[in-house]
Amino acid sequence: MKKITSVKEMKATARELRSRGKTIGFVPTMGYLHEGHLSLVRKSTQKAEVTVVSVFVNPAQFGPKEDFKEYPRDLNRDLRLLEKVGVDYLFYPDSEEVYPPGYRTYVRVHDLEEKLCGRSRPGFFRGVCTVVLKLFNIVEPDIAFFGQKDAQQAIILQRMVEDLHLDVKIEVLPIVRDEDGLALSSRNEYLNSKEREAALALPRSLQEAKKTIKIGERRAAVIIKKVEEMIRKEPLTKIDYVEIVDLDELKPIEMLKDGSLLALAVWVGKTRLIDNLMIEINEKRE
Ligand code: PAF
Numbered sequence: 001m002k003k004i005t006s007v008k009e010m011k012a013t014a015r016e017l018r019s020r021g022k023t024i025g026f027v028p029t030m031g032y033l034h035e036g037h038l039s040l041v042r043k044s045t046q047k048a049e050v051t052v053v054s055v056f057v058n059p060a061q062f063g064p065k066e067d068f069k070e071y072p073r074d075l076n077r078d079l080r081l082l083e084k085v086g087v088d089y090l091f092y093p094d095s096e097e098v099y100p101p102g103y104r105t106y107v108r109v110h111d112l113e114e115k116l117c118g119r120s121r122p123g124f125f126r127g128v129c130t131v132v133l134k135l136f137n138i139v140e141p142d143i144a145f146f147g148q149k150d151a152q153q154a155i156i157l158q159r160m161v162e163d164l165h166l167d168v169k170i171e172v173l174p175i176v177r178d179e180d181g182l183a184l185s186s187r188n189e190y191l192n193s194k195e196r197e198a199a200l201a202l203p204r205s206l207q208e209a210k211k212t213i214k215i216g217e218r219r220a221a222v223i224i225k226k227v228e229e230m231i232r233k234e235p236l237t238k239i240d241y242v243e244i245v246d247l248d249e250l251k252p253i254e255m256l257k258d259g260s261l262l263a264l265a266v267w268v269g270k271t272r273l274i275d276n277l278m279i280e281i282n283e284k285r286e
Contacts, residue, residue: 026141031055032186040145061127115250198236205230240265
């Protein structure tokens with residue numbers, strides 16, 4: 001695996017790979033990798049001839065009171081994991097390389113960025129879109145891989161790619177969960193054992209929602225109430241939002257339809273966790 005820190009070198013490498021007709025798969029990350037990231041990397045190594053992973057904790061997507069400084073980082077551990085899964089290039093620039101002095105340009109996907117997580121994290125998706133567009137311009141991938149756990153992020157990036165005519169295909173892969181059901185996230189690291197226990201209310205409530213839908217409930221409000229009740233049973237949790245939305249506009253819907261999204265964000269102690277369920281009404285009965 002070759003390690004690259006400069007934008008210039010990464011761009012030259014991408015250009016050279018493309019001139020040799022190689023397909024480039026790309027997995028952008030903020031490091032502190034877990035099995036969720038690795039599932040994206042594995043898929044990239046299967047689908048593309050060359051795989052590039054970026055590790056960059058993007059300051060532009062953290063609010064002033066958020067955890068940019070505390071965000072877990074362990075580059076050596078990441079390197080070991082990436083070597084094992086056959087990554088070809090690791091791009092890990094520093095902040096000045098990506099946002100040199102005088103930097104002023106930002107990308108916004110209007111109104112989608114204000115829905116769901118955007119309400120309590122203003123500026124978050126502006127930061128994500130900006131850095132991802134920059135990374136796409138630098139790495140020139142054919143396919144880029146993202147996780148379904150960050151469902152809103154994937155929807156917004158897909159919109160950005162279409163709106164800006166970018167030549168990259170976005171592929172979204174399923175949520176990877178720990179054995180106890182908790183969706184993998186680098187931020188799970190913040191949880192102490194009691195909080196971790198409380199956090200299991202998230203996947204449990206989604207399972208309950210799934211069952212309720214399976215037996216025929218279609219009213220979004222009823223499902224949301226059930227999910228909220230289950231989460232509130234855990235005293236360490238505080239709900240940020242539980243919503244059922246359509247996938248195009250991320251607007252709340254009243255009656256479930258195939259391909260809507262049940263998304264939630266919950267504080268567990270000082271850690272904000274997200275999880276979601278893609279609603280499949282026409283799922284075959286077991
Ligand atoms: O999902 C993440 O880890 C980040 O939001 C991303 C896409 C790497 C942009 O910084």
